[in-house]
Amino acid sequence: MRVHLGSDHAGLELKAHLVGWLEAHGHEPVDHGPHHYDAEDDYPAFCLRAGEGVVADQQSGVEALAVVIGGSGNGEQIAANKVRGVRAALAWSDETARLAREHNDANVVAVGGRLHPLEDMTRFVDVFLSTPFTGAERHARRIGQLATYETGGGLPPLPAPPSGDA
Numbered sequence: 001m002r003v004h005l006g007s008d009h010a011g012l013e014l015k016a017h018l019v020g021w022l023e024a025h026g027h028e029p030v031d032h033g034p035h036h037y038d039a040e041d042d043y044p045a046f047c048l049r050a051g052e053g054v055v056a057d058q059q060s061g062v063e064a065l066a067v068v069i070g071g072s073g074n075g076e077q078i079a080a081n082k083v084r085g086v087r088a089a090l091a092w093s094d095e096t097a098r099l100a101r102e103h104n105d106a107n108v109v110a111v112g113g114r115l116h117p118l119e120d121m122t123r124f125v126d127v128f129l130s131t132p133f134t135g136a137e138r139h140a141r142r143i144g145q146l147a148t149y150e151t152g153g154g155l156p157p158l159p160a161p162p163s164g165d166a
Contacts, residue, residue, distance in 0.1 A: 001129065002057055004066035006032040006050030008043035008076070011069025011113040014121055018067060021122055027129070043070050044079045051083030054107050058085070066108040067125055077110035084150055087143070092116070097124040101131035103139050 003022050007015040012034060022029040032049040034041050047068040057064035066086075068076035073090050080088035088108035089100030092115065100106035109128040111121045133139070145156040 002028045002030060002062055002064040003129065004030045004032060004050040004053035004057075004064065005069070006043070006046035006048075006066070006076070006080075007034065007069035007113070008046065008071070009034065009037055009039050009041050010071035011043075011076070011111075012037055014069050014111070014113040014118065015067075017118060018069075018122065018125060021125075025126075043068075043076050047076045047079040048083060051080040051086040051088070051108060055083060055085035058107060064107075065129060067128075068108060068110045069113050070110070071112060071114040073110035073112040073115075077108075080108045080110065085147075087146070091124040091128060094123060094127050097127040098131045101128055102134045103136075105133040105139070105143055 005015050005018060015031065019029045019031055030053055032053065033046045050066045050068055054064045054066040066080065068080050068088065070076040077088045077090045080086050086108050087104055087106045088110055089096070089104060089106040090110045091097035091100060097109060100109060109125060111124055113121070149155060
């Protein structure tokens with residue numbers, strides 16, 4: 001699987017570790033930077049490119065996911081989610097990484113390089129990459145509603161109130 005990576009200075013060491021780990025586990029890492037430490041770098045430049053890379057690959061039939069990394073992962077997740085077609089989720093446990101794929105078909109995972117030991121973050125990424133989307137109708141329906149909204153199709157309808165309510 002091709003795995004796009006982007007970070008900021010706070011995620012640089014974890015990103016470098018993940019590039020080697022991904023190669024050792026048969027994946028094809030694509031490093032969108034940064035490639036050197038700069039405490040003043042701006043994560044959008046790198047995370048937007050990782051998001052665009054995964055969407056382009058998926059649209060052309062290439063099996064791909066992405067990992068974005070920062071101090072907390074919050075800003076990196078927000079940046080990646082600005083790319084049309086990205087569904088980025090912040091993982092802080094095995095369960096959040098697994099559910100991001102199973103229920104949300106997330107194609108980008110964000111992790112906080114300053115919040116967990118290296119072994120934990122590597123495991124979160126491994127869980128994310130190895131977990132398939134369930135394809136359950138309710139999850140696919142919700143993802144479809146988001147995609148429709150994202151492409152200008154409007155808000156999903158509100159559910160009807162339960163019968164008997166005024």
